[in-house]
Amino acid sequence: MSRALSPFLVALVSLFLLCASLEAQTTASIEGRVLDPSGAAIAKANVTAVNEETAYSRTAVTSTTGTYQLQQLPVGSYTVTAEVGGFK
Numbered sequence: 001m002s003r004a005l006s007p008f009l010v011a012l013v014s015l016f017l018l019c020a021s022l023e024a025q026t027t028a029s030i031e032g033r034v035l036d037p038s039g040a041a042i043a044k045a046n047v048t049a050v051n052e053e054t055a056y057s058r059t060a061v062t063s064t065t066g067t068y069q070l071q072q073l074p075v076g077s078y079t080v081t082a083e084v085g086g087f088k
Contacts, residue, residue, distance in 0.1 A: 031069045034062050034082045041066030045084035052077045 030049050034042045045062040049070050060068040062082070 026075060027072045028075045029069065029071045030073060030078060030080060031067070032080070033066045034068065034084075035066055042082070042084055045082045047080060047082045049073065049078040049080045052079055 032047075034045045034047065036042055041062075041064070043062055043064045043066060045066070045068075046059055047062060047068045047070070048057055048059045050057045051074065053076055054074070056074060056076075058070050058073060060070050062068045062084075
């Protein structure tokens with residue numbers, strides 16, 4: 001059984017799109033941290049970023065501290081989700 005984690009992603013995951021200028025930069029990065037409702041880090045969560053315009057996706061796995069990095073992404077708007085056993 002899975003429990004919803006996506007509301008906590010909005011509140012607890014630091015999302016940084018690192019792009020200085022859309023005209024000059026062709027790639028971006030997303031990094032953040034996945035936490036449970038009590039604030040504990042969630043290790044080995046699959047974090048997926050999906051480009052809202054092209055459906056291009058990239059997945060990373062969180063570290064023992066709950067951090068993740070998705071690098072060399074095409075510039076755009078992304079929806080980020082995290083899944084791990086017991087959470088979704």
